[in-house]
Amino acid sequence: MTMAEIIDGKRFAEHLRAEIGRHVVRLREQHLVTPGLAVILVGEDPASQVYVRNKARQAREATMASFEYRLPHSVPQEKVLELIERLNADPAVHGILVQLPLPPQVDADRVINAIRPDKDIDGFHPINAGALATGGDGMVPCTPLGCLMLLKHRLGDMSGLRAVVLGRSNIVGKPMASLLLRESCTVTIAHSKTRDLAEECRRADILVAAVGRARMVHGDWIKPGATVIDVGINRIETPDGKGRLVGxxxxxxxxxxAGAITPVPGGVGPMTIACLLLNTLEAACRQHGLPVPAGLMEAAWG
Incomplete structure (x- = not known):
């Protein structure tokens, strides 16, 4: 029987997107600036196609300019880099996102490094990653940023809380740990080589699971009353053959x-796209020398 509070990321994301949309309208009316998001999809991966379609739709719903570029799976790396260079120079494009994964002939690091840091709304460029790790000012990866918003809404001041991040990827684990350190949490990054992984998780007031293994974390790994953020999205087989998503x-x-937990689906996933739009709005403001809107998270839950 479910006892924990369910952290409704879908509802939070809806409110956040609506607030972003209001700021986009003000930006256009007061400064004649429309934030522009460019998404590049290489290949025909079905899941990636769904993600790209959702990102473009939600950008348009927020009245942003949306640009989609679909390249064949066999495209040479040079063609991808040429497209990024054009988008870097396009004043109508404030944010560039390259949908991962990329086919083997395209080096993901080369592609990410080619994006202008101030247009890197995924926050993956080494300059942005370095700024986050050292307490500087740069783009923050969308999924960890969404997780942090959900945590702050539920917990408020997190100073001194023990946080365990399960997973050490550059996309979620490491930036999530940096964000929690900024909140003055005591942070542990645990991973596949951690000794007594379950015991490490049991010590956490905040547990962020981002390992990509279906149902790896069981209830006896959870400290009573802890807040659990489940980043995983895994498809499992079901008896009817349709399959379903689990974390x-x-x-x-x-x-x-747990005291509170995010569901899958409907938890972290919707926040990732909402934070992508938030980063695009921020990038547009910075590139035009305008102040970045403050208090969006608080306004979203107002």
């Missing part, structure tokens, strides 16, 4: 112990 956390057993 890295075994939801039923964890929800019986």
């Amino acid at each position: 890295d956390v075994d939801f039923d057993s964890a929800a019986a112990v």
Whole structure:
């Protein structure tokens, strides 16, 4: 039986996108600037196509300019880099996102490094990653930023709380740990080589699971009352053959112990796209020398 509070990322994201849309209208009316988001999709991966379609739709709903570029799976790396260079120079484009994964002939690091840091709304460029790690000012990766918003809404001041980030990827694990350190949490990054992984997780007031293994974290890994953020999205087979999405956390057993938990789907996923739009708005403001809107998170829950 579910006991934990369900952290409704879908609802939070809806409110956040609406608030972003209001700021986009003001930006256009007061400064004649329309934030522009360019998304590049290489190949025909079905999941990537769905993500790109959702990103473009939500950008348009926020009245942003949306630019989509679909390249064949066999495209040479040079063609991808040439497109990025054009978008870097295009004043109508404030944010550039390259949908990952890329086919083997395209080096993801080369592509990410080619994006102008101030247009890198994914926050993956080494300059942005370095700024986050050292407490500087740069673009923050969207998924960790969305996780942080959900945590701050529920917990408020997180100073001194023990946080465990399960996973050490450059996309989620490492930036998530940096964001939690900024909130004065005591942070541990745990991973596949961690000794007694379950015990490390049991010590956490905040547990962020981002390993990409279905239902890896069980209820007996959770500290009673802890806040659990499940970043994982894994498709499992079901008896009817349709399959369904589950997280890295075994939801039923964890929800019986945790104080609060994000569901999958409907938790972190919607926040990722909302934060992508937030980063695009921020990038447009910075590139035009305008102040970045403050208090969007608080206004979204107002």
